[in-house]
Amino acid sequence: MVDSNYILRFLSENLMKVSKPARYIGGEYNSVVKDLANKDYLRIAFSFPDVYEVGMSHYGLEILYWLANNLDFVYAERVFLPWVDMVEMMEKNDIPLFTLESKTPVYKLDVLGISLEYELSYTNVLKLLELSRIPLRARERNDNHPIVIAGGPVTYNCEPIAEAFDVIYLGDGEVNLEKMLRVIYETKGMNREERLKLLSKIEGIYIPLFYEQEGRKIIPKYDFAPSKIRRNILKDLNSVKPPVKKILPHVESVHDRGVIEISRGCTRGCRFCHAGYVYRPVRERDADQIVESVKELISNTGYDEISLLSLSSLDHSQIEKIVDKLMEELKDKKISISIPSTRMDAFNIKIAERISQVRKTGLTFAPEA
Ligand code: SF4
Incomplete structure (x- = not known):
């Protein structure tokens, strides 16, 4: 069975065979560790679909990690795309993508949140899903798969990759992140479609499965899906404190x-x-x-x-x-x-x-x- 111990064993046997092994060990100063034995958290992996040193420079991810981990029912971890030598090593040893903090396989979590900053990362998103052993298309996923969420500036024109996501969150994360995570937490164990239906009621949330293309338009397939989705706008930046506990990366990041x-x-x-x-x-x-x-x-x-x-x-x-x-x-x-x-x-x-x-x-x- 693939679990954290299995992954730790793989790392101890193979880390020194790949470049920049510190990319994969986690445990950085200011990273969050929660006691998983005593609480049933909503388990999330936040991801920037690129290597560690690029992802660790992304401020949006820092905000989300900070906001989510401040919620007492959430444990948010990080996952980045391994470099090609590590991908090869993982595939050879049949190791799925895992979180940096607890070394949990991503497919075992409740949510995978991916930041979409630029279109060139789309192929990396697919690789990330493949390595995580999550079906590439939302319609192929079942109740046991994590809910895959996209956020970030590219979501405003997300159709080229929309079918890879269960949920697309438009706008500032500070506004409805908690509401969205609470719905996912409170509906654990429910049918996937019912959960997505509840999520579609939240402002700024687009569920691609509930829409279809008509000419150049994307229109709702069902009455309950809103025909227009407005992005979330944080009106007052001062109402949410900025993150002040930046994780100190083990490998020099692009913006250190x-x-x-x-x-x-x-x-x-x-x-x-x-x-x-x-x-x-x-x-x-x-x-x-x-x-x-x-x-x-x-x-x-x-x-x-x-x-x-x-x-x-x-x-x-x-x-x-x-x-x-x-x-x-x-x-x-x-x-x-x-x-x-x-x-x-x-x-x-x-x-x-x-x-x-x-x-x-x-x-x-x-x-x-
Ligand atoms: S709109 Fe603002 S951020 Fe964009 S190029 Fe112009 S000055 Fe720069």
């Missing part, structure tokens, strides 16, 4: 630094920009909450670089105040601030001078914006 999201949405409406449209409207986090969160993040992680995340960070209406307050706090501790994305014409020499007081970090310009 602390991150606090300072605003969501963008003041500009560049016609070519997907993010500029799907994250509308602009919502800012207050300067005080940003400063407090940065302090907590530093004390929980020890990072010496903090990134102020936004689609265009220097467009935040309080950016000078935020940078001033942070530099006051961080300068003597040699902790620097970086601005991950900004428009050229929003560039502000005063801010550039202030953030370079510790060391030269970075301002990333988006010249096309």
